[in-house]
Amino acid sequence: MPLFPSIPIVESYREVFSNHDVCLTGLRGSSLARMLSDISLDRQVLVVFSEPEHAEDFLSDLTVFGSHNEGILYPAWDTLPTESDQSDTATSQDLLHALRIIDSGKACWIATTVHALLQPAVSLSVLNSRRLSVSIGQVIKPEDLLRRLVSAGFDIAASVDAPFQASRRGGIIDVYPLLSDNPIRIEFFDDEIESLREFDPVTQESTNILSREVVLIEAGRDSFREAFLSDHKESVLSCFGIGTVVILVNPTALSRVAELYFGGFEVRNHPLLTWDKIVTYFDKFHLTLVDDYASEWSEHAPRAGSSPLFFDAGVLGLERFDGGVNIAVRELNRLLSDGFRITLFCHSDSEQQRITDYLRDQVQYQAI
Numbered sequence: 001m002p003l004f005p006s007i008p009i010v011e012s013y014r015e016v017f018s019n020h021d022v023c024l025t026g027l028r029g030s031s032l033a034r035m036l037s038d039i040s041l042d043r044q045v046l047v048v049f050s051e052p053e054h055a056e057d058f059l060s061d062l063t064v065f066g067s068h069n070e071g072i073l074y075p076a077w078d079t080l081p082t083e084s085d086q087s088d089t090a091t092s093q094d095l096l097h098a099l100r101i102i103d104s105g106k107a108c109w110i111a112t113t114v115h116a117l118l119q120p121a122v123s124l125s126v127l128n129s130r131r132l133s134v135s136i137g138q139v140i141k142p143e144d145l146l147r148r149l150v151s152a153g154f155d156i157a158a159s160v161d162a163p164f165q166a167s168r169r170g171g172i173i174d175v176y177p178l179l180s181d182n183p184i185r186i187e188f189f190d191d192e193i194e195s196l197r198e199f200d201p202v203t204q205e206s207t208n209i210l211s212r213e214v215v216l217i218e219a220g221r222d223s224f225r226e227a228f229l230s231d232h233k234e235s236v237l238s239c240f241g242i243g244t245v246v247i248l249v250n251p252t253a254l255s256r257v258a259e260l261y262f263g264g265f266e267v268r269n270h271p272l273l274t275w276d277k278i279v280t281y282f283d284k285f286h287l288t289l290v291d292d293y294a295s296e297w298s299e300h301a302p303r304a305g306s307s308p309l310f311f312d313a314g315v316l317g318l319e320r321f322d323g324g325v326n327i328a329v330r331e332l333n334r335l336l337s338d339g340f341r342i343t344l345f346c347h348s349d350s351e352q353q354r355i356t357d358y359l360r361d362q363v364q365y366q367a368i
Helices: 010-016 031-036 052-064 089-104 114-118 124-129 142-151 221-229 251-263 275-284 325-337 349-362
Strands: 022-025 044-049 071-073 108-113 132-134 165-169 172-176 184-189 192-199 206-209 214-217 245-249 286-290 309-312
Touching: 010 022, 010 309, 031 052, 044 052, 044 114, 052 071, 052 108, 071 089, 089 108, 089 124, 108 114, 114 251, 114 275, 124 221, 142 165, 142 172, 142 214, 245 251, 251 275, 325 349
Parallel strands: 022 286, 022 309, 044 108, 044 245, 071 108, 245 286
Antiparallel strands: 132 214, 165 172, 172 184, 184 192, 192 206
């Protein structure tokens, strides 16, 4: 018997989710990730949560359950690019990484939040037009390359030790690209690139000779700011192809959080898109609503007039249980005697050991 048994409706859902609107009920906690981890994707699936920690937990759960496909995060900015001159490098890296995968069309799970949908995104056309790569034998003046880096928002430093930094010493330019694990050393012979090497920013020693093309600029800092200041703001939803499936986890909560988030900014020069605008994007996708309380395609659904398929996963959960331990033990024994297989999720190895030791003496069945 597998450690994590499949959720019974997964086969039925797998057959229809890419060409039907679907409403899923009876999913609790990690059970959504458990069900989806059994699906081998041939397309991109965007899963939208109301809070960042829920999106992160979902991706962690996919890893635990051994998903057939990669899961990535499309995050929201904590501080908008228009609110600070300091670049949030980590968020920039995650956004650009996600946008590159979205652009590639690679089949994967993409977890995001309603906040990220409301925030304007850098369009793929802008991203591609501002991309700068270099290769051995390429002819470009060192000063022109440095000028491109500065215009993209790179800081000129004595030495590079963090993304978005560059330095020059004669015929050598060091660059730390945003999506690179290590900085790149570019050596020139006159105006021709003679060599490309990765190097350790601490020891300054070369770690890898590069013969391939190296991308130095994906999008500059100004690209993110411009997206928020544009008169024609677009959500990241505009970057997805028509075959994408969008899963909305608790759509009622999504609309409520969207209203609260949008209302937290001044109306004048508002930096965000409205939830009503976001809903218009859904018309080109097949939707799955995950809602414990839905019995029909309700007024809270983002698209009226659809004839969705309904599936009840029938997952029972004891989440954040605060009652007496003896009550929980009785319930566990009752469910086990009825043939249920129960998975308990623990926050740490030590918690897992404590619970395992306790239940070994309390429940009537073997704990794995």
